[in-house]
Amino acid sequence: MSATPPVAKRLDSRRVFHGDVFVDPYEWLRNKSDPEVIAHLQAENDYADRMTAHLEPLRQQIFDEIKARTKETDLSVPTRRGEWWYYVRTFEGKQYGVQCRCPVAQPSDWHPPLFDEHTEIPGEQVLLDENIEADGHDFFALGAASVSPDGNVLAYSVDVVGNERYTLRFKDLRTGHQYPDEIAGIGAGVTWATDNRTVYYTTLDAAWRPDTVWRYRLGSGEPAEQVYHERDERFWLAVGRTRSDAYVVIVSASAITSEVRYAKASDPRAPFTTVLPRRDGVEYFVEHAVIGGEDRFLILHNDGAVNFTLAEAPVSNPAEQRTLIPHRDDVRLDGVDAFAGHLVVSYRRAALPRIQLWPIGPDGGYGVAEELSFESELMSAGLGPNPSWNSPKLRIATGSFLTPTRIYDVDLVSGERTLLREQPVLGEYRPEDYTERRDWVRGTDGARIPVSIVYRSDIEFPSPAILYGYGAYEICEDPRFSISRLSLLDRGMVFVIAHVRGGGEMGRLWYEHGKLLKKKNTFSDFVAVATYLVESGLTRPQNLVAMGGSAGGLLVGAVANMVPDLFAGILAQVPFVDPLTTLLDPSLPLTITEWEEWGNPLSDSDVYWYVKSYSPYENVTAKKYPPILAMTSLHDTRVYYVEPAKWIAALRHHKTDGNPVLLKTQMAAGHGGISGRYERWKEIAFQYAWLLAAADREHYGGAQEDDFYGRAEG
Incomplete structure (x- = not known):
């Protein structure tokens, strides 16, 4: 067999910047409507x-x-939210997962039921069968699948094109009926307020930048309300709810700068307050904790600390900070998660991710922090789903190149680990x-x-x-x-x-x-x-x-x-x-937000020539x-x-x-x-x-190697 490769025609297109003339013969291929x-x-x-x-x-x-090595009919380890265990089923021959839940048998039971994939689970409810949603589409991606805090309504978003613009829909989990409310062209995620009727979501501008946060009241018949619009084209938006359920948080971030706003999650009309005003080159991230009965913000920031430092401050005055973890040259702080009685610190040392448990005393003091250790030099560890503020367990996932993913629950008081599952490898x-x-x-x-x-x-x-x-x-x-x-x-x-x-x-x-x-x-x-x-x-x-x-x-x-x-x-x-063609065109998706990563060749000739050189x-x-x-x-x-x-x-x-x-x-x-x-x-x-x-x-190489x-x- 011999094959003749396609030859793209050459239509010269001139590009002139900083005295440089570049003739691009293949730019015509950009027009996919042709x-x-x-x-x-x-x-x-x-x-x-x-x-x-x-x-x-x-x-x-x-x-x-x-x-043959994959367990095709399977179910994930259940995660508790409220009075339900949530998990995902997969079935042999089915392309996508099925979102399910079953009731918690005892309110005090935090040990997940480890059902066999063939077991008939008492009270099981199918929330969303992705295979049904994907039917008739060449592409399907589930963006969000978020249940209201009271467990009654599922908000979910789907993309059936692949362009990362999603359609948001709602399902009443008590009746199984779809709400008529539908919102198209949004970002992937959705966040509930704790009134169980209001959701927050983002929309994207023409450059695919999440630039606006909206608030929508389900079933109200009213249009969505714009909550915040980010005018600076370097910044993108994300919205979420703290684990404590106390606040809805909006993060506005570029590659090198961030700013956080918060509002009470219980009041869907509450105005958003800025934690700390943005300063170029300063990144900070916020978690809510209750320390000694007082609402505190845990603030992870890099102001004068290239590898980040962790501070705490009163919610009423975030500028009044006290350092909890000072900067270290050999440790990069990645994040902090707060629970009712513990902090969980994620960080990197010696090119590997690590986790530390840090108890909070009843008087607001901190106990002795303990790093979770593992048996393999190349074992990595990260947090699994941990939606519950009052959970006595911490869900983590570990693994290495040779160790299939292991899911553990760690007792936040004793530190005892319970292996819930190791990723099955058949054969x-x-x-x-x-x-x-x-x-x-x-x-x-x-x-x-x-x-x-x-x-x-x-x-x-x-x-x-x-x-x-x-x-x-x-x-x-x-x-x-x-x-x-x-x-x-x-x-x-x-x-x-x-x-x-x-x-x-x-x-x-x-x-x-x-x-x-x-x-x-x-x-x-x-x-x-x-x-x-x-x-x-x-x-x-x-x-x-x-x-x-x-x-x-x-x-x-x-x-x-x-x-x-x-x-x-x-x-x-x-x-x-x-990269140079893309970075020179601010109208293209994500170009302006990329300038802090690669440089701006439009305004800086040094950047232009440097990017062109590679x-x-x-x-x-x-x-x-x-x-x-x-x-x-x-x-x-x-x-x-x-x-x-x-x-x-x-x-x-x-x-x-x-x-x-x-x-x-x-x-x-x-x-x-x-x-x-x-x-x-x-x-x-x-x-x-x-x-x-x-x-x-x-x-x-086979018979056709030549x-x-x-x-x-x-």
Whole structure:
């Protein structure tokens, strides 16, 4: 089989900024209402299908393995809210979950009933069957499913396009009937006031920025009331209710500044009060606690404390602060959660997330804080759902690359842990058959880069390897278990995460040293880790593939231009590969809010030239590139499909080798990819088969190896 790749026509479009003239031949692909654009994307899909047809048996094997290891008919650990236990059921053959609840048998019982998935549960009520909601739609995403505090009404939001604009609906849980009230075009979330009739939600502006908070009284027949509008286009809004149920809170935040407003949750007409006025460069977050009978705000902030500090203050005077946890250079405070008798502090140390319990004494003093410890060096831990202020238990989730997710209840007084569930892995999975480890690699400037490495213990080195990276927005790539990843490990693939700068694994400075005019540290860190993997004998360039998505797609795209000979293949998922074009256009979704992450090339020529120097699209040149697969979605509002479409067209035009570059566009999906668990498994199998073939051509190239890897585009 031979296949001829689509050739995008070249229509020169001139861009002139800061004395620089850039001629963009593929900007015409931005117009997705143009039938020629859709035809080109479909042609790319057909080409990708033909070029990977020989991998279909491998894809089917991987899909079957994921399915066989997954407990398809299952239910989650119940979480108590009020007088009900809430949980989600899944059923074999069904794409989506079913939201359910059952009554609490005894008011004093906080130990969740651990039903078998086949047990008939007394008093079970189906709140929402997502499969019914998704019926007839190519895409479905549930945004919110929030029950009123009295347990009588479900507010839920759905997106059936993939553009992250949701429709809000209401269901009477006493009768099962839908309310006629329906609100379209909102953000995903919804928050109840404690009057059980009023909800708060956000709407988005033309740039997909949540910019307005609304208050709506169910069944009143009155239009929604605007509560707050954020005029500064750098800021976005979020709304929620404190765990104590005392306040509704509106957070207005940019990448480097935040401001919080609060109002009594019991009074749906209450005005909102600002906790502390915004100051550029100062972030703060607020939790409500009752200390010694007094309402207090717990304020986590970075004013003079780069890794954040925790203070408390009276609700009546938030400026009157007392420091509870001082700043530390080696600890990044992430959050604080308040319960009736305890604080729970989340933080990071040595590139891993940790949790500390801190009792509140009856006199308002604090007891001795205790860190929760775990048996594995690479075990990560985080809070599970904990909606109840008076709960004597803390729900946490732990796991590692080899340990399936474990759900515990921790007694807030004794600290005793009760294992409620370990994620089931069907078949014969044995963690002892695998190895997980943490290495440290020196970057080009001496920075110590944490590296996570996972593999089967019986493989020989050098082996095929995947190097994954992200490195943006202070997002952390923490250890987590993956059933699908076993299909790679069992085929001798080593899975590696480079925790590069731009992420938050090593504290706030780790993030700040990988953004704005220091963004290239992200790329050099990734290259340093790839070089280490080769020089240490773990893998070879002909067996090493790179993978990254969104901002991580920018990372692997930039690296493809820098050191193409270091990789045997590159998988870029919804990749941000045309950043300069996006950042120069304030009318595009999220552009203005992104300037504090990447810089503003409109007003700053230094930023313009810096971004241009690493933009994957604008730095494609006439040289050899490894095989490349780009995955995107037509309705993605975060990274437009046009970015990878232009990038692939440029690669195909300029490169001097015969390695194929492929573009696969999901025509009914958004930034998170296709919906439905079986469809997602198929997409994972498609990507994994491609990665295996790129990293190990001898075993997975198949009968069409020459077409796929050598001659298709020569």
